[in-house]
Amino acid sequence: MLRPEAVSVTDAGQANTLKATVEQISYQGSIANLHGRLTDGSTLVASVPPDTLRGLSPGAAANLAIRANAMRWFDGSQ
Numbered sequence: 688m689l690r691p692e693a694v695s696v697t698d699a700g701q702a703n704t705l706k707a708t709v710e711q712i713s714y715q716g717s718i719a720n721l722h723g724r725l726t727d728g729s730t731l732v733a734s735v736p737p738d739t740l741r742g743l744s745p746g747a748a749a750n751l752a753i754r755a756n757a758m759r760w761f762d763g764s765q
Contacts, residue, residue, distance in 0.1 A: 689753065691720065694733035696740060697752040707731060709747045712740065723749055 697704060707723030710730070719737040724730055733751055743749055 689731070691732040691734035693754045694731060694735075695752050695754075696721065696733060696735055696743070697750050699750045701750070701752055703753045703755055705731065705751050705753070707749050707751050709743050709745050709749050711745060712743065721749065721751075723751060 699706075705725055707725050709721060710724050711720075711722040713720045713722075714737055717736065718734050719740055721733045721735065721740065721743065722730060723733070731751060
């Protein structure tokens with residue numbers, strides 16, 4: 688499980704970074720939700736301050752960083 692607020696938009700080359708294509712951005716006041724599609728076809732949402740999007744728009748490439756302490760792994764037996 689990964690919560691959207693644990694994902695941020697960052698520069699390439701940082702730890703725990705995934706490449707994504709921006710599919711949609713929805714602005715909700717002080718938060719923007721960036722919906723991205725990863726190279727394996729899965730999707731990921733980042734809830735970030737709007738000013739961190741630096742002009743990103745649908746179709747653009749984005750680097751999404753995940754806070755390592757925010758990741759939770761489940762083995763499927765629960």
